[in-house]
Amino acid sequence: MSATTADGVRVARRERRRELYRAILRSRTFLVGAGVVGFWVLDALLWRVIVPQDPQAITASETLKAPSTAHWFGTDNVGRDVFSRVLAGAAAVLTVAPLATLLGVTGGIAVGLVAGYYRGIVDDVVSRLIDALLSFPLIIIAVLVLASLGRDTRNVILVIAVIFIPIVGRTVRSAVLVEREREYVAAARLRGERGPYIMVAEILPNITGPILVETTIRLGYAIFTAATLSFFGLGLQPPSPDWGLTIASQRAFLQVAWWTVVFPALALATLVVGVNLLADGLRQVVEE
Amino acid sequence: MTVATAAAVEIDGLTISYRRRGQALRVISDLSLTIRPGEAYGLVGESGCGKTTVAMAVMRYLPQNAVIESGAIRFAGDDLLGASPETLRRWRGNRMAMVYQDPGTALNPSIRVGHQIAEVYELHRGMKRREAMDAAGAMLETVQISDPARVLRRYPHELSGGQQQRVMFAMALATEPELLVLDEPTTGLDATVEAEVLDLVEQLREGFDAAILFVSHNLGVVSRVCERVGVLYAGRLVEQGPARELFTDPRHPYTLALLRCAPRLGMSKDADRLDPIPGSLPPLGATIAGCVFADRCPLARDACHEAQPPLVPVAGHHLTACLFPDEVPGIPHVAATGSVATSELGDALLDVGRLAKAYKLGGTELIAVAGVDLELRVGEVLGLVGESGSGKTSLARCIAGLVEPTEGSVRFDGQDVTVRAERRSREVRRRLQMVFQNPDNALNPRHTVRAILRRSLQLLAGVSGRDRQEKEMLELARSVRLEPRHLDVRPAALSGGLKQRVAIARSFSGKPALVLCDEPTSALDVSVQAAILNLLVDLQRDEGVSYIFISHDLAVVRYVADTIGVMYLGQLVDVGPAAAVFSLPHHPYTEALLSAIPTLDLDARPRIKLTGPIPSPIDPPTGCRFHTRCPRFLGDVCETQEPPWQEDSGGHRYRCHIAPAELAKAQAETAATTDR
Numbered sequence: 001m002s003a004t005t006a007d008g009v010r011v012a013r014r015e016r017r018r019e020l021y022r023a024i025l026r027s028r029t030f031l032v033g034a035g036v037v038g039f040w041v042l043d044a045l046l047w048r049v050i051v052p053q054d055p056q057a058i059t060a061s062e063t064l065k066a067p068s069t070a071h072w073f074g075t076d077n078v079g080r081d082v083f084s085r086v087l088a089g090a091a092a093v094l095t096v097a098p099l100a101t102l103l104g105v106t107g108g109i110a111v112g113l114v115a116g117y118y119r120g121i122v123d124d125v126v127s128r129l130i131d132a133l134l135s136f137p138l139i140i141i142a143v144l145v146l147a148s149l150g151r152d153t154r155n156v157i158l159v160i161a162v163i164f165i166p167i168v169g170r171t172v173r174s175a176v177l178v179e180r181e182r183e184y185v186a187a188a189r190l191r192g193e194r195g196p197y198i199m200v201a202e203i204l205p206n207i208t209g210p211i212l213v214e215t216t217i218r219l220g221y222a223i224f225t226a227a228t229l230s231f232f233g234l235g236l237q238p239p240s241p242d243w244g245l246t247i248a249s250q251r252a253f254l255q256v257a258w259w260t261v262v263f264p265a266l267a268l269a270t271l272v273v274g275v276n277l278l279a280d281g282l283r284q285v286v287e288e
Numbered sequence: 289m290t291v292a293t294a295a296a297v298e299i300d301g302l303t304i305s306y307r308r309r310g311q312a313l314r315v316i317s318d319l320s321l322t323i324r325p326g327e328a329y330g331l332v333g334e335s336g337c338g339k340t341t342v343a344m345a346v347m348r349y350l351p352q353n354a355v356i357e358s359g360a361i362r363f364a365g366d367d368l369l370g371a372s373p374e375t376l377r378r379w380r381g382n383r384m385a386m387v388y389q390d391p392g393t394a395l396n397p398s399i400r401v402g403h404q405i406a407e408v409y410e411l412h413r414g415m416k417r418r419e420a421m422d423a424a425g426a427m428l429e430t431v432q433i434s435d436p437a438r439v440l441r442r443y444p445h446e447l448s449g450g451q452q453q454r455v456m457f458a459m460a461l462a463t464e465p466e467l468l469v470l471d472e473p474t475t476g477l478d479a480t481v482e483a484e485v486l487d488l489v490e491q492l493r494e495g496f497d498a499a500i501l502f503v504s505h506n507l508g509v510v511s512r513v514c515e516r517v518g519v520l521y522a523g524r525l526v527e528q529g530p531a532r533e534l535f536t537d538p539r540h541p542y543t544l545a546l547l548r549c550a551p552r553l554g555m556s557k558d559a560d561r562l563d564p565i566p567g568s569l570p571p572l573g574a575t576i577a578g579c580v581f582a583d584r585c586p587l588a589r590d591a592c593h594e595a596q597p598p599l600v601p602v603a604g605h606h607l608t609a610c611l612f613p614d615e616v617p618g619i620p621h622v623a624a625t626g627s628v629a630t631s632e633l634g635d636a637l638l639d640v641g642r643l644a645k646a647y648k649l650g651g652t653e654l655i656a657v658a659g660v661d662l663e664l665r666v667g668e669v670l671g672l673v674g675e676s677g678s679g680k681t682s683l684a685r686c687i688a689g690l691v692e693p694t695e696g697s698v699r700f701d702g703q704d705v706t707v708r709a710e711r712r713s714r715e716v717r718r719r720l721q722m723v724f725q726n727p728d729n730a731l732n733p734r735h736t737v738r739a740i741l742r743r744s745l746q747l748l749a750g751v752s753g754r755d756r757q758e759k760e761m762l763e764l765a766r767s768v769r770l771e772p773r774h775l776d777v778r779p780a781a782l783s784g785g786l787k788q789r790v791a792i793a794r795s796f797s798g799k800p801a802l803v804l805c806d807e808p809t810s811a812l813d814v815s816v817q818a819a820i821l822n823l824l825v826d827l828q829r830d831e832g833v834s835y836i837f838i839s840h841d842l843a844v845v846r847y848v849a850d851t852i853g854v855m856y857l858g859q860l861v862d863v864g865p866a867a868a869v870f871s872l873p874h875h876p877y878t879e880a881l882l883s884a885i886p887t888l889d890l891d892a893r894p895r896i897k898l899t900g901p902i903p904s905p906i907d908p909p910t911g912c913r914f915h916t917r918c919p920r921f922l923g924d925v926c927e928t929q930e931p932p933w934q935e936d937s938g939g940h941r942y943r944c945h946i947a948p949a950e951l952a953k954a955q956a957e958t959a960a961t962t963d964r
Contacts, residue, residue, distance in 0.1 A: 019309060183730035186690050187794065189709050191747045192717045205734035 023285050030281025036274025040267075043087055044094040051084040055241045064257040074259035076250055082259055085241040086267045092242040093271070096157055096235070097222035103161035104222075105215050108168025113199040115169065116176025127173075130166035138163050139228060146234040156235045160225050164218055171214045175207040209286040216279035220272050227268050243268045294365030295322040296467050296499030297346060302359035304341055304350070305573070312355065313573025315341050316523045319359070320599075323516075325466065328493065328500040330514030330531065332507055332546075334813040336569055338523040339503045343471045346501060347386050348376055364466055382412040385460035389472040391452035395444040401455050402440030408462040427458040430495065431488060434900070448901035450481035457488065461496060468498040474509060478675035479840060480898045482509070483884035487897070489513050505813070507546060508886035511535055516605070519543045522570050522580040525599060529606030539602045539613040541585045548621065549818035551847040553885060556866065557669075557825045562847070563622040564819035568783050579609070586619050587612050633850070634666030636702075637834055638687070638802060643696035644858075645682050654906050656682035658858035659696070664851075666801065669828060669835045671849030671866065673842055673881065677905055679858040680838045684804045687836065688722045700802070718748045718798035725807040727787035731779040737790050738775040741765065741797065748798030768793040768823060785816035789823065796827060805837045809844065821848060842885055846870055854878045857905055857913040864940030872959075873952035875942040876920045896958065912945065920946060920954060 024030055043050070052072075059079035067074040073082035115126040133141075142159045149155050179185065180203065188198050229235040230244030238249060243264040250260035304316040315338045323329040333339045344350050346361060348368060361368040363384065371379070388394040396404060405427060406420035415423060421440065428436035431454040444452055453473060460468055470489070474482040490513060493500070504510050510517055511531050518528040519542065527540035538544040548563040555562075567584040570576060578593035579585070585592065591611055599609045610616065640662035646653045657679040664670055672680045686693040689709030697706045700720055705712050712720075724730035731740060741761045745751045751760050765775060768789040779787050788808060795803050805824065809817040825848060828835060839845045845852060845866075852869040854862035854877060862875035869878060880896040898917045903909050909916050915926040925945050935941045936948050944951065 023309075183724040183726065184732040186688075186724065187722070187730055187791075188732075189690065190688060190717060190722055191744050191794075191798075192709070192714060193747065202732055206732070 020285070024281065027281040027285055029277050029284065033274045033277025033279070033281055036270055037278055040090045040271050040274070041094060044090040047087045047091060051081075051087050053081040053084045055080060055084040055088040056239055057081070064253060064260070066257070067259055073263045074257065076246075076257070076260045077253055082263050085246060086243070086263050088241040089243045089246060089264060089267065090271070092153075092230075092236055092240060093223055093226055093244075093268075096153060096160070096226045097219060100157045100160035100226070101164065101215060101219045101222045103157065104164025104218060105168050105211065107161065107165040108214075109172050109204070109211065111165055111169035112172025113176055113204065116173040117180055117195060117199050117203065123173075126169070130170055133163075133166045139225070142225070142229060143232060143234060146229065151234050151237070153236060156226060156229055159229075160222050163225070164222070168211075168214055168218060171210060172207065175210045176203055179203045179206050213279060213283045213286055216275060216282055220275040220279060223268070223272050223275060294362070296325045296327070296364060297321075297323040297501065298360075298362040298365075299342070299346070300360045300362070302342075302345065302361065303357040304338075304345060305355045305357055306351075307353045307355060311573070312357075314357075314523060314575075315572065316345070319520075319523070319525055321518055321525060321528065323467075323499045323501060325364075325499050326497045327516065328502055328514040330502045330504065330510035330517040331520055332504055332510050332517060333520035334505060334546075334569065334815060336522075336572065337520045339505075339520050340471055342520070343386070343469050343501060343503045346467070347380065347384060347469055349386075381408055381465075382463045383465050384467040384469070385463070385465040386469040386471065387453070387456045387460050387473045389475050391449065391456045392444070392476075394456060395452060397444050399443075400440070401442050401444060401447065405440075405455065405459050405462060408459055412463045423462070424458070427462055428455070430461070431455075431458045431492070433458075448481075449477050450484055450901060453477065453481075453485050454488065457485075457492065461492065461498075464496060465498055467501070468496075469501045469503070471503045472505070473502075475504070475506075478902070479842075479884045480675065480880055481901075483886070484897070486512050486886060506886065507535065507550070512886045519546070522574075522576075524580050524596070524609065526581060526610070527606075527608045528599070529602075529608075530604075533603075533606050537617065539606065539608040539616050540581075540610045541587055541616055541619060542581045544616055544619060545584075546814060550814045551818075551821070551843045553843045553846060553882075554870070555843070555847050557848055560847075561621075561825075562818035562822055564822060565815035566622070568785070568816075579611070586622075587615055633668050634832075636663060637666045637668075637700065638662070638664040638836075639697075639699040640683075640687065641697045641699070643683065643686055643698065644694050645679075645686050645691065646694045649906065652906050655858055655908065656905060657686065657693070658908070660855075660858075660860050662853065662860070664802070664834050664836065667828075667832050667834055668851060669837055669849045671845035671852040672836060672838045672855060673840065673845050673852065674855035675840065675881075675902060677857070677902055678855040679905070680855050681806055682858075683855070684722070684806050684836060684838055688720065688804050689717075690722075714750075719801040720804075721748075721795035721798070721800045721802075722804040722806065723788075723791055723795050723808045726811045727784060727791050728779070728811070730791050731787055733779055736776055736778055737765075737770070737782070740790060741775075741793055744794045744797040764793050764797055767796070767827070783816070784812050785819060788812060788816075788820050792820075792823065792827070796831070796833075799831065800833055802834045802836070805835050807839055808837075810839065810841070817844070824848065842870075842881060854881070857903065857908050859913055859943070861914065861944075862942040864942075865938060868936075868938050868940035872955045873942075873948050874940075874955075875914075875944055876918050876946075876951075877914050878942070879955055879958075880917075880919065912943070920944075920951070922946070 057080060062075045062079035063077055065071055065075040071081050071083065073086060076082055111126060115123045141163065145159050146155055185198060185202060188202050226235060227244035230242050231248040233248065236242040236245055238245065246264045247261050254261050299319055299321050302316055302319045305312040305314045319342065331339045331342060356369060402421055402424050405424035406417065409415045409420035409423045410417065425436045425440055428439055433439050433451060433454050439447065447455065474485050477485060486509065502510060502514050514531050517531045517534050518525050519540065521542050527534065527538065527543045534543065535547065538547060545563065545565045549565055551562055565584055570580060578595060579597050582588040582592040597609045597611045599607045601607050602613050640660060643657055643660045645657040646655045660683055674680050685691050687698055689707065689712055692708050693706060697704060700716060705716050709717060738761065741764055742757050745757055745760050745764065751757050770789050770793065774782060774786060809820050812820060837845060837848050849866045851864065852866045853860050854869065854875060856877050862869055862878045870882065880898050883896040896919050900917050903916055911927045911929050912931045915921055918926065922945055931943045931945045933941045933943055934948050
């Protein structure tokens with residue numbers, strides 16, 4: 001009797017989790033977003049196999065050719081196949097953005113937990129620092145830092161992460177402020193738990209929802225910021241097929257050969273929109 | 289259109305389901321009832337029985353995902369379920385009105401009260417603004433708000449809970465509706481305010497001829513207001529009849545169990561044991577072939593599980609859905625009465641001296657606790673009562689070490705522990721624990737019961753090693769009657785009562801000497817409350833612990849406590865042995881609190897009415913803090929001088945300018961003369 005009820009409870013729990021997945025999978029927004037993002041992730045992993053031509057192969061006789069059956073997206077100013085370069089360009093952005101997001105979110109969680117849990121002076125100092133950092137136009141900070149530290153990929157990731165820390169930190173802090181008032185935190189204090197344990201083992205598991213949503217939103221911004229930095233020449237350097245870089249280097253030919261710019265731009269747009277759809281769908285389900 | 293003889297409301301075979309994630313969950317099954325014009329009908333039941341759904345269905349306010357599967361509702365003879373949106377709009381607010389549980393959210397916070405009431409007149413009576421405002425003022429007078437002209441210009445947040453609820457009544461009654469639906473209208477209010485609102489309902493019934501559907505979980509409240517009562521269980525009407533008959537001679541085992549499980553005023557743990565209802569409510573949408581209560585019923589036999597018993601008359605208008613109504617009065621009590629007598633009280637355990645706690649609120653200070661002295665001995669149960677804002681929870685949080693007191697000291701086991709829990713020794717933390725009001729909040733939703741109990745055993749009892757922890761945990765779980773199958777789930781999978789058992793087990797994991805219980809049963813249904821109170825009493829007796837037991841429910845406090853302290857605006861005003869505090873003479877505030885309890889004893893009872901709202905603790909009254917509402921107000925002396933402690937021989941003390949002999953005489957006179 002008792003064994004069957006225990007099984008019943010376990011089944012019920014598995015059922016609930018399955019229902020959550022089902023709710024996520026029922027969200028059309030999420031599915032479309034996941035489809036688009038999934039496409040680009042696959043492409044970033046497999047582009048070496050699927051590109052029709054070498055994205056770096058220069059053909060002097062084939063410069064600025066319009067889209068055709070030979071070159072679906074045309075060729076650029078030195079005769080490289082735009083289609084192949086678009087496919088190859090995903091890899092750069094999809095390395096920089098997720099790593100930067102991961103770092104930024106991790107840092108933001110730490111900052112937000114500490115500020116939200118300890119309140120008082122710690123919170124005041126951290127919150128003012130966050131405000132100060134956020135009062136600068138972010139792109140200017142990035143430009144300044146990269147110009148002084150050197151423009152390699154590692155620095156791009158670090159800069160985006162550092163910009164994200166206060167933004168994520170603020171979201172996490174406000175979630176912590178709600179949770180810390182709940183009585184399970186009081187109970188933990190009464191049995192003598194230390195602050196770090198309460199933050200990580202008691203509070204953190206209860207704010208995964210907002211953190212997950214914030215992470216997907218940040219990912220969208222990270223892609224966008226990485227592309228912007230490349231556009232300004234602060235990220236990857238030529239001849240990388242990175243989209244932002246391509247748009248920047250080809251924009252001089254926009255009037256005579258729109259395809260050199262429009263296709264990488266479209267690729268970038270679909271990825272950003274895809275991530276945002278994913279974030280929206282997730283948020284709707286999490287917030288129910 | 290309206291047939292003169294038609295019932296105000298006629299519900300016929302109503303079945304309602306909620307659609308959730310593609311499934312239809314039945315919440316109301318084949319419900320039929322009628323309310324005659326001018327009659328007050330009470331619908332009672334525990335949470336989840338479907339009583340609010342019925343109220344919403346009658347107003348046609350059901351949420352989107354509710355489906356009326358069959359049945360009909362007729363309002364004054366007209367089909368309500370088929371009525372067009374236009375018709376409904378005309379009826380609502382005009383011929384039918386509703387008062388909700390929480391007036392704070394039902395009123396628009398950004399519109400002045402006067403305009404909100406006037407709007408009803410403008411909309412339904414076609415009055416002009418000025419005329420409507422006058423009518424609104426007159427209506428506020430009808431609902432006995434003092435200084436209506438001033439209240440008209442106030443925003444809802446500037447009014448007290450009781451005043452807000454009066455405003456809701458004013459709006460509901462503005463158009464003299466034929467039907468008034470009251471959904472737990474007093475549930476969020478303090479006892480003295482609740483009593484005021486119930487008085488108001490009774491008086492309004494004389495002036496207005498509305499039929500009332502009164503939905504409540506509180507049998508006492510319903511019995512005060514209603515002539516006829518229906519008891520709802522798992523979406524089915526299981527018993528219906530005249531209020532008095534139903535409560536004195538219930539003929540459904542569920543009604544009887546409900547009546548028995550709540551402690552009545554005067555019951556004490558030393559003499560009586562509470563009757564919990566075994567088992568739990570069937571899950572929402574469960575399909576049960578037989579009687580819905582059969583699984584928990586002491587009378588159940590095979591026939592009960594075969595088909596749902598029909599609602600049949602026992603006598604006159606008294607109906608029951610039980611196959612064996614004649615056997616109901618003979619159902620024995622679950623627990624033997626007269627359990628072992630008082631436990632011996634030991635040495636001093638806790639000594640609270642001049643404790644004060646102030647919170648900073650912007651520029652001002654809110655003094656939650658204003659100088660409280662308390663003593664507690666080993667094995668003693670101190671009950672703390674008082675209305676919201678009296679400071680009882682703040683006091684407990686200071687003693688627990690969750691906040692640091694602004695002034696005063698807390699001595700525990702002879703050592704000074706006036707610091708936060710983090711800075712107390714492990715031994716003190718182990719011996720001083722707390723059980724919180726809401727188990728949903730007090731248990732981490734992401735941890736399994738096993739993890740919760742194991743962690744507190746590790747920290748409080750210092751039990752290390754997986755095997756030993758596991759063994760002790762099973763022991764601990766058994767002591768609060770949790771079964772092994774409850775250990776591997778997260779709190780969300782448990783019922784409220786089981787969650788509170790986990791919380792209690794956690795606080796007992798280090799064999800504490802003092803457990804602070806902050807309203808441990810107020811989030812639970814009465815049937816569950818009985819089981820939890822029994823458990824707390826057993827644990828207290830077996831382990832010899834002391835409790836500080838906080839509750840707004842005087843009957844509950846009286847039941848568990850040896851000593852009772854009554855708090856008002858941050859001060860202890862009345863303290864002494866439980867029986868002494870509840871008998872004459874006692875502080876006038878205690879007198880008022882006691883007379884405010886809606887009880888099931890239907891005989892006339894004197895009522896001490898308090899006037900005015902509870903003053904704000906930001907700016908407490910001078911002299912005696914109670915003087916603004918005191919029914920025994922003397923004059924200047926109360927306004928200017930702090931009252932002295934008056935003490936009698938039995939250790940009962942209260943703070944008042946009136947001496948015991950005099951007060952006893954006055955209070956005895958009141959009790960004798962003010963028969964209703």
